[in-house]
Each structure stands twice: as C-alpha cells, then as structure tokens.
C-alpha cells in the first residue's frame with residue numbers, strides 16, 4: 354500500500370485514536386481544528402483554522418488523499434465544498450442528516466425504525482400543545498449543535514413549560530427546537546457499525562451504556578440483550594447505513610424499554626461507546642473507520658470476551674489501580690483538566706464476565722468510584 358494521508362476535520366481524542374490506529378498501517382495524517390491545543394496535535398500535523406475558512410480548507414485538501422471527521426458539527430456546506438476537491442467520507446449528506454435531530458428522526462420514522470414521539474417546535478404555544486399531546490415528562494432539545502446532554506431541558510410538570518421556553522426559546526431561530534416524549538428506559542444501548550465503500554457492512558456486538566448528566570460514564574460489551582433484540586438493533590443500523598450510502602464507522606443509540614428498542618440518535622463518526630474495541634475486538638472501530646474511508650477490506654468485528662470502558666471526566670484519576678488489573682488499559686488524551694471534559698478512559702477486559710466484575714469492583718474501591726462502576730458490575734453479574 355503506497356503511503357496515504359488521511360485528513361481529519363476535528364483534532365480531538367477521536368482523531369488522536371485514529372492516528373494511533375493508522376500508524377501501524379503506514380498511514381499519515383493531517384488534522385484540522387479551530388483549537389491550537391487540540392489533543393491530536395502532538396501526534397500529527399495540525400492546521401489551526403475555523404471550519405469555514407475556505408483558504409485553509411483548500412490548503413488542507415491539497416495535502417490529503419481522503420478527508421474524514423472526528424466531529425459531526427463541521428458545517429455541512431464546508432464538508433460538501435471539500436468533497437468537490439477530494440473524497441470525503443462519510444458523505445456530507447449523511448453528516449447533514451445527523452446534524453439536525455428533526456431530519457434524523459424523520460428519517461428513522463421513514464425507515465421504520467421505532468422511536469419516541471417528536472415534534473418540531475417553533476413557538477411557546479406549540480410547545481404547550483405538544484406537551485399536552487405527548488404527556489409528561491418530555492424533553493425539549495435544540496435541533497442542532499447539541500451534544501452530551503447540552504441544549505436540553507426536561508419538563509416534569511406543566512409548570513416547566515415557561516422555564517423550558519425561558520431556557521431554550523431564544524434558540525428557535527438559531528438552532529431550532531424539537532420536543533421528544535421521555536422514554537422511561539431500563540437500559541441504553543448503542544450499535545457501533547461500519548460500512549465500506551463497496552457496501553460491505555459489519556457491526557460490533559451491541560454495547561450497554563450509562564450516562565451521568567447526559568455524558569457517557571461507562572459502557573459494557575456485549576450488552577445483555579436477547580438474540581432477537583441484538584438482531585433488531587443491528588438491522589436498524591444496517592438499514593440506516595444503506596439508505597445514507599454511508600461510508601465509515603457510526604453509532605446508533607437506542608433506548609430499551611420493556612423489551613422494545615427505540616432509537617435516540619445517530620453519531621456519524623467513531624463513538625465513545627466503541628472505545629472498548631481498541632483492546633476488546635479483533636479490529637478496533639478506529640482501524641475499521643480508516644479501512645472503510647480508504648476503500649480497504651473491513652476487519653472482523655468479533656469481540657474478545659467481555660469489556661468495560663470507564664470514561665474519565667474532568668480530570669484523570671490515578672492509573673495504578675487499572676494498570677494493576679491483568680487486562681486493564683489506560684488512555685490519557687493529554688488534555689488540560691476541566692469540569693465536564695472527557696480527558697481519558699480505561700478499558701478492562703476479561704474472558705469471564707464475573708472476573709471482569711471483580712476487577713471493576715477493585716478499581717471502583719481503589720479510586721473511590723463505586724458509583725461509576727456499580728451499573729456495569731450489576732450488568733455483568735445479571
């Protein structure tokens with residue numbers, strides 16, 4: 354394979370892990386990010402410029418063989434403009450759908466993927482009307498530019514309508530608003546899957562996820578789902594990927610409620626709930642994404658035993674308790690500590706689910722993070 358250079362729009366931890374996955378394959382990388390301290394920067398050349406800086410994008414395109422993303426909110430017209438100069442995967446049209454919760458949910462509905470009720474909200478009166486139609490609780494979200502639970506307001510009683518409108522009403526003309534019925538789910542799961550340029554498709558085993566304040570805290574793979582549920586979840590992901598003519602890795606997040614799966618959202622990129630694949634799968638999501646965008650054969654998504662990923666938010670803890678475990682792996686993204694920021698993660702893996710639960714117990718106790726590991730332990734022992 355001749356040396357090829359992959360350009361990544363966004364230079365954060367996802368770009369950083371793509372660079373780490375691509376190095377053994379002899380790939381070179383160019384990163385593009387508005388932040389000079391983007392954490393991929395120490396690993397690959399970084400262009401620091403705004404995502405709509407056409408001059409900088411043109412110079413970037415001239416240096417690369419293919420462009421991909423580590424960030425889904427790159428302006429879709431910048432992605433489309435780049436696609437006229439150099440191959441861009443996933444296709445900018447898929448990015449555009451995923452950037453707008455309303456078009457994303459409308460597409461799920463068209464494709465027969467079950468989901469909670471939703472409505473475009475353009476006024477306070479309409480909000481009140483739809484809250485009455487859906488029943489409480491429900492969630493008002495910005496249509497665009499929301500992530501990790503940001504730009505969301507949960508309505509628990511009719512009295513919250515004013516508060517929700519005060520918090521987000523000003524966004525109507527900027528990002529748009531969507532109201533969703535609240536799903537009293539027992540579990541949240543995600544399908545991380547990959548589609549190649551030739552239409553080949555592979556999915557990793559469905560992953561169970563736990564969020565705190567809207568941010569992923571822990572993931573366990575495989576999730577305890579029935580075979581029928583696994584197949585349904587993966588089937589939805591495949592339908593979506595084929596419809597979008599998708600190329601690369603993506604995640605489909607779903608709620609499980611009383612044996613029913615309801616789609617929440619898709620992320621058109623490698624995903625936090627797939628970080629366990631670095632050590633827990635035959636081929637990591639990062640390597641498979643690179644294979645897909647370069648038109649190479651996809652790698653096997655078979656997983657090795659059971660895996661649990663713990664996110665480190667705000668600041669890195671002591672690595673020793675994780676590294677003391679026989680299959681504990683440490684990832685420090687090299688970021689400055691900051692409240693709510695994803696700064697690293699750990700993955701623990703074991704062939705045996707109860708041995709993995711015991712390792713997690715030891716790590717939780719040593720780090721004073723019993724609350725974070727508890728749902729993962731419970732799932733592994735179920």
Ligand code: AMP
Pocket residue numbers: 469492499500501502503533534535536537538541564567568606617618
């Ligand atoms: P999102 O940014 O849409 O992924 O939302 C972040 C988190 O908020 C999700 O992972 C859920 O834990 C919760 N959430 C979002 N939408 C809903 C919903 N319609 N019903 C229940 N929980 C939700």
